[in-house]
Amino acid sequence: MNSLIHARGLVKRFDGFTAVDGIDVDVRPGEAFGFLGPNGAGKSSTMRMIGCVSPPSDGVLRILGMDPRRDGPAIRARLGVCPQLDNLDPELTVRENLTTYARFFGIPRKVARARATELLDFVQLGERAGSRVDPLSGGMKRRLTIARALINEPDLVLLDEPTTGLDPQARHLVWERLFRLKQQGVTLVLTTHYMDEAEQLCDRLVVMDGGRIVAEGSPRELIAAHSTREVVELRFPTEDQGAYADELKGIGERIEVLPDRILLYVADGDDALAEVHRRSLTPVGSLARRSSLEDVFLRLTGRTLVD
Amino acid sequence: MLTVMLPRLAGLSGAGRRSAAVAGRNVSALKPAYWLVMLGGLLDPVFYLFSIGIGVGSLVGEIPLPGGQTIGYAEFVAPAMLAASAMSGAIVETTFNFFGKMKFMRLYEGMLATPVRPIEIALGELGWAMLRGSLYSAVFLAIMVAMDLTSPLRALAAFPATVLVGFAFGALGMAIATLIRSWQDFDMIGAGQFALFLFSGTFVPATTYPAALRWLVEITPLYRAVDLIRGISLGTVGPVQLLDVLYLLALTAGGLAVAGRRMERLLCR
Numbered sequence: 001m002n003s004l005i006h007a008r009g010l011v012k013r014f015d016g017f018t019a020v021d022g023i024d025v026d027v028r029p030g031e032a033f034g035f036l037g038p039n040g041a042g043k044s045s046t047m048r049m050i051g052c053v054s055p056p057s058d059g060v061l062r063i064l065g066m067d068p069r070r071d072g073p074a075i076r077a078r079l080g081v082c083p084q085l086d087n088l089d090p091e092l093t094v095r096e097n098l099t100t101y102a103r104f105f106g107i108p109r110k111v112a113r114a115r116a117t118e119l120l121d122f123v124q125l126g127e128r129a130g131s132r133v134d135p136l137s138g139g140m141k142r143r144l145t146i147a148r149a150l151i152n153e154p155d156l157v158l159l160d161e162p163t164t165g166l167d168p169q170a171r172h173l174v175w176e177r178l179f180r181l182k183q184q185g186v187t188l189v190l191t192t193h194y195m196d197e198a199e200q201l202c203d204r205l206v207v208m209d210g211g212r213i214v215a216e217g218s219p220r221e222l223i224a225a226h227s228t229r230e231v232v233e234l235r236f237p238t239e240d241q242g243a244y245a246d247e248l249k250g251i252g253e254r255i256e257v258l259p260d261r262i263l264l265y266v267a268d269g270d271d272a273l274a275e276v277h278r279r280s281l282t283p284v285g286s287l288a289r290r291s292s293l294e295d296v297f298l299r300l301t302g303r304t305l306v307d
Numbered sequence: 308m309l310t311v312m313l314p315r316l317a318g319l320s321g322a323g324r325r326s327a328a329v330a331g332r333n334v335s336a337l338k339p340a341y342w343l344v345m346l347g348g349l350l351d352p353v354f355y356l357f358s359i360g361i362g363v364g365s366l367v368g369e370i371p372l373p374g375g376q377t378i379g380y381a382e383f384v385a386p387a388m389l390a391a392s393a394m395s396g397a398i399v400e401t402t403f404n405f406f407g408k409m410k411f412m413r414l415y416e417g418m419l420a421t422p423v424r425p426i427e428i429a430l431g432e433l434g435w436a437m438l439r440g441s442l443y444s445a446v447f448l449a450i451m452v453a454m455d456l457t458s459p460l461r462a463l464a465a466f467p468a469t470v471l472v473g474f475a476f477g478a479l480g481m482a483i484a485t486l487i488r489s490w491q492d493f494d495m496i497g498a499g500q501f502a503l504f505l506f507s508g509t510f511v512p513a514t515t516y517p518a519a520l521r522w523l524v525e526i527t528p529l530y531r532a533v534d535l536i537r538g539i540s541l542g543t544v545g546p547v548q549l550l551d552v553l554y555l556l557a558l559t560a561g562g563l564a565v566a567g568r569r570m571e572r573l574l575c576r
Contacts, residue, residue: 014576053419053575073321073422081420087413091336100335103328106321123444152421 004029004156004187005050009059011279012045019045021211022059027156028288033186034202036195036293040264042211043083043191051081064155077105078199080154084161084191086141088133093198094144095120095129098151105152112151119147123177139170146177159179159190163197175200195293209301219293226299227291228253230269232278234262235285244281251275256298265295323429325423330438331413343568349398352392353450357509360384370512374543384434386526386537387487387509389447389465393472394529395500396443402496406487408432409573419574431446431476433563441466457540465539468552471491472532475555478562479528485505485569503529528558 007029020042027033027198035043037134048054049061052075063075089097095116102112122144133141142162149157162178163171178201182188192198198203198205199219206216207222215222232252236244242257249255252266265306266272269288276283297303343566349469364380384486408414415428448462457465483496507529513521524530535551 028344051420053416055575073424076420077422079420083416083420087417089336089414090412091334091338092332094334100328100332101417101421103331104325104418104423106324106328148417182571298402 001078002029003027003062005033005189006062007060010041010046010049010061011058012049012054012219013057018211020049021213023206023208023213025213026113027189029155029187030185032182032190032201034198034207035166035191035208036193036198036202036297037208038193040184041208041277043208044160044295046208047158047189047191051079051158052076058059060066077152077159078155080149080152080157082142082145082149082157082159082162084164085216086145086150088141088144090098090133091273092133093129094131094133094136097133097144098148101148102151104139107152115153116149117149120152122180123147124173126238137170139166139173142166142170143177146174149191150181154186156189158188159188161191161193163192163194171197195297198293207300209297209303214300215296222293222296223291227295228265229267229291230272231289232264232266232272233285233287233289234267234281234283235260236262236281237284245272245280246274247279255298263295263298265291311552320431321422322424322427325427326431326434327421329418329428330435331436333432345351345439345442348392348396348439349446351395352443352447355391355533356385356388356450358379360388362493372541372543373514377395378541381385381454382456382512382541383512383537385451385454386465387507388473388539389444389451389469389540391507391509391528391534392443392447393428393440394470394476394503394532396440397436397473397477398480398496398500400434401477402484402487403433403493404495405481405484409484415570415574425570425574426520427561429481429563429570430564433474433481436477436480437473442478443471444469444473450518461463462540464534468535468539471552471555471559472536475528475532475562478559478566480562482562482565482569485566485573503527508533519564530553531555 003026005025007023007025009022009024010020011018011022018202019264023046035046037043045054049056049068050064051058064078067076068075069160084145089100092100096117099109099112099121102115107115120129121148122127125140125144125147128136128140133144136144146159147160148248159178163174166174175197182201187200190201204218205216205222206213215226217225241260241262244262245255245257248262251272252264254265256263257263261292264272276286319576320512360381364384367380369377369381371382371418382509418428419425444466448466452462487493506524507527513524516524531551531554535548535555538548
């Protein structure tokens with residue numbers, strides 16, 4: 001068993017409410033592993049248990065081969081954690097945020113200074129080293145938090161919603177840095193409710209819903225198993241999109257009616273669109289695209305990821 | 308034996324090192340504005356000493372001690388101001404600042420993602436509060452010696468007692484901080500602290516209160532702190548002071564235990 005994370009029947013309960021309801025997970029060294037799911041799916045609770053700051057209510061959990069209940073400090077010494085909400089120290093400078101944090105791991109000052117310089121360059125904040133944290137943009141803060149998570153050269157990096165709340169440009173910069181880490185062989189575990197993030201970064205992921213794992217695999221495997229190759233999105237000029245469902249019957253494998261559009265799951269999008277027009281249906285908007293994890297999630301849970 | 312003890316000792320030294328790192332964070336965060344706040348805390352007891360100890364004292368005259376001797380009013384009030392300043396230094400740091408760091412800056416969440424444990428945060432913050440409180444005490448003791456309100460030797464002996472007082476109130480403050488919900492609750496702490504300051508045998512000997520009230524006064528922590536430090540500074544140490552020390556030690560241990568447990572409950576859900 002050389003899994004960095006090994007969970008069997010893992011449960012987290014809060015005063016009668018079950019946030020994580022018996023999940024099995026194995027994360028292998030060097031892979032980028034994702035927990036995909038909507039808000040409230042139990043992703044953050046799972047991450048907090050893996051980060052050894054929240055004791056499991058039931059089940060087996062081994063992190064780096066150790067038991068979080070007993071070896072919390074020893075495990076945390078080898079983890080890097082980037083929480084969902086930035087908790088940088090507003091009373092310290094950018095550089096001090098790294099060097100002070102290093103002291104909590106018992107890293108000697110001199111080593112801490114050298115690593116801080118190196119990491120600030122890595123997250124492209126070298127020029128802001130002497131600045132306070134407050135004036136930094138959201139993207140910069142997130143990158144600093146990622147640098148802080150790397151100060152102890154962790155075996156395992158946990159990222160809880162690493163790009164939530166960032167603008168597209170800042171997101172891409174974070175992704176690019178994370179991709180670099182992945183290439184360096186760092187094991188990444190992240191949660192996200194963005195399917196594009198999961199597709200970009202994760203070698204393997206589990207889809208969570210209501211505290212349970214509903215599917216597992218690589219993004220490509222999941223799409224192959226739970227969706228068609230392509231999807232056609234149609235918008236009709238009416239309050240009730242469902243009114244058109246009957247007329248679309250027989251096109252593709254499956255029809256999904258959403259409040260604002262209809263999705264047709266098909267092998268070939270262009271062929272399907274041609275068939276729609278042949279039946280003299282005139283949607284005000286139409287789009288043929290590749291299937292994504294969003295479609296997988298919709299198929300598995302009957303709901304969309306981002307409300 | 309050695310192989311059994313070593314890992315445990317290593318664990319213990321790790322805890323000490325991590326607590327020191329928590330205190331060290333506050334050293335890094337020192338700013339000019341903070342020094343100004345500290346100066347305020349330092350001047351407070353000095354103003355009281357001059358206005359009441361010396362000003363009002365000139366109207367009061369001599370105070371009789373239980374042993375039969377009499378002392379000047381300033382001599383009587385000064386050790387109480389010292390105890391009160393050790394208290395307020397520790398309480399400000401452990402309630403106001405501790406609460407802000409926990410609830411608003413979310414600092415401790417970041418720390419707890421490292422090997423640092425809740426009790427080590429509590430110890431580190433308390434150690435830091437002690438540094439601040441001890442600085443107040445040392446300066447105030449120097450003033451007392453300069454004004455001939457105590458002897459240099461007694462001042463030296465009183466210093467560790469002020470550290471103990473600081474630990475006790477720091478631990479108490481930290482325990483309270485973990486129970487506080489909002490900034491409004493701090494008004495209550497302020498009120499409680501001021502009541503302690505006025506009625507803990509600080510300005511008037513507790514013997515002047517009616518029996519029932521006196522009993523109430525004598526079980527308050529500041530009364531025990533004043534009693535200990537006054538005993539040392541006036542050179543009238545007796546068995547009662549041993550009781551004071553035990554009381555303050557128990558308060559320290561109790562406060563830390565509550566704070567550690569509450570932090571674990573709040574932050575490690």
